[in-house]
Amino acid sequence: MNEHQLNLWEFMIQQADKLAVQTLQHIGLTFIALILAVLIGLPLGIYITRKKQFSGAVLGIASVLQTIPSIALLGFLIPVLGIGPKPAIFALFLYALLPIIRNTFTGITGVDPSVIEAALATGMSKWQILFKVELPLAMPVIFAGIRTATVITVGVATLASYIAAGGLGEFIFGGISLNNTNMILAGAIPAALLAVIFDFLLSRLQKLNVAKINSITKVLPILLLLLASLYFAPSAYGSKLKAGFTPEFMGRQDGNLGLIEKYGLKINTVVINDAVMYKAEYENQLDVISGYSTDGRLAAFNLVILKDDKHIFPPYYAAPIIKEATLKKYPDLENTLNLLAGKINDSIMTRLNYLTDYLHQSPEQVAKDFLVANHLYKPSKGGHQSTIIIGSKIFGEQYILANMYALLIKGNTNYDVATKTGLGGTKICFEALNNNQIDFYPEYTGTGLLAILKPSVKTVVAVCVDKEVTYNYVNTEFKKKYDIKWLKPIGFNNAYALMMRKNQANSLHIKTISELSTYLNQK
């Protein structure tokens, strides 16, 4: 590897454009939410000083809102407000509400009653008392509330990136999923600085005496509006379609970087959390998304995969991997496991995933139904010769495969079966296999290549051109290094993929990523 390791400063300079956009978005989101919180919180705070019987309920609800974990809150909001700035701003607004309501309430109730009485006695009306006496005198306390709200909002705004609303969270969470420290810091340091700077500025305002605060109160709304408008300042290049990519996909060579480099793809891109991406695509809020090619949601939301005609996504063909020694020990095993070879293509796997993930059928049932339909099912022989232990990683597709293999072994051999499913990620599964805690598990060629073998970039590029080449390469290397054999591929390729809604892709005549790129570059 001859890649130069960037230091943080170099990274920030290299990414200055993005950093600027994210920072402006961050400030913008913060202050839009803040303005709303002041517009609602201030009158509400005033209202409960007049109707004290509601103060407990209002403050109570505002406190409860604040204790809802941010991710959960965003989750609640997506069905109602979709993705993008709307739910992000609404969530931030809810968090900013409590300090503003509470401080308005305490500020006003804390005004010396004899001053209020004097105001009444001079013949001021209720509104005159509010604007001439109560609000000016409560202003330092209200300011303190706005200050707290600002700091909270700057912090929580990092989560806006989960739902495609931008902000410095894009770097922070992208950096976390890519294990890229520079990227994390490039987001985290500016975010922390923003909090510190705003806190400092507001603390200066707060210390000014009451009279001066009044003149500032007149300037402040304008200032807030200006800051809020920053969100709209950076308009990324507009394109006919909108893409939503996970933070991880954004930063990977076999992801967005490759798309730009190899396909010259220029698309208006937002960063979004995997959990909400498919839903957003389905609801027309996004046009192109990054996903996994056998994800059940492909079927659920009627999406199609764009063909990776320039092969930037490494093939992830699934096949059982097993030690040569185990194959010798159980001679019937290899043929039995190969019964499944070539039987499940991408769309079948997607369908099966859809059945478990969306229709909530059990993996056992789905596995059995599939085998029956394909005339592979045989009733169990009830053999007890010895017990084969099947492993699987911790997601739906692997459960289904493990169950199919269990049924095949029981029906075709005299071996009994035990399963160890849910073995977390690749590392855990592979170690379990190496240490003979399991006998085999389904692995993906791309994972074997990138996560276990980890060859040089050059090799990766050379090997990824074709699925056969990849398969042969991992099979040979595994045999050499671990004495482990890759059995015949099951058929499907669970790789990164770009997806679009079927009807949109059809009407635009887009079938491949190249066609997508060409379409976008047309004027």
Next chain:
Amino acid sequence: MIKVEGLSKNYGLVKAIDHISFEVEEHQNLILLGTSGCGKTTTLKMINRLVEPSSGRILINGIDITKEKPETLRRKIGYVLQNYGLFPHYTVAQNIGIVPQLLNWEKQKTKSRTLELLEKLHLPADILNAYPSELSGGQQQRIGLARALATNPPVLLMDEPFGALDNVTKANIHAEFLALDELKQKTIIMVTHDVQEAFELGDRICLMDKGEIVQDGSPSELLLKPVNDFVAGFLKEQQLLLEFKTTKILDLWSLLITSRQNNVEPIINAEIDLWTLIELIKKQKSEFVNIQNHKNGEVLGLGFEAIMQAFYQYIKSK
């Protein structure tokens, strides 16, 4: 001018004010005097509707005060609070100018009125841009008074206006208060629990207890003809002092024995009360004074000794 009829105020089961009636004439200074919690403040606040009575009514110039919007009523009544209640976020000028502003006075008019008040209340003009927290207690008290007087309202309500001042400052302000022409033109109701103050400043005193008026009369009536033991007891501690303050030389005229004619100037009017006379004698070298009875033009040369004898005889005869 102000007429209170059968006024009551209940807080739940507590009868804070129990069916009181009194009347204040124009330019009179009525004192509401009584122990803590007897209902003085409550009574006062009902007059500008800071508190609404449970029953009874209040008339100002024959008109029921509930006929008007409270804000309009209040802008016509000056109100001075015990702890001044100045607006801490307003300068002195803004504080004094608040009611003129509410009544949409022109700026220039407000300004000249403010300066006039500052002069009358012996405050330096450079105080105008100061904030209340930068002023002494005495100064704040005067600003509170100035604010109440700003639009020259005919009625002034004062709730223990001098309560928070030390005795020396209080004495000075009392003197100014009595000397201030502007106040002589006002109908004033003043609350206090300070007996001396009541006797010094009041034309009439309502002595209150437990929400009722026990006695309503001039200072000397209260002192010399108390209606019951409560009144006598209330004044007892300060009896001698009050008697000095309420007795005029003129009252003693027939009992006085001329000591000797003397040459000292000036000749004092016999309307002077004993307390003030003693203060005067203290300040001069000789203990003799010349006093003239303006009714018959007689001038007597009197010594301290002789005055005291006549006073004790006068008290005994009452």
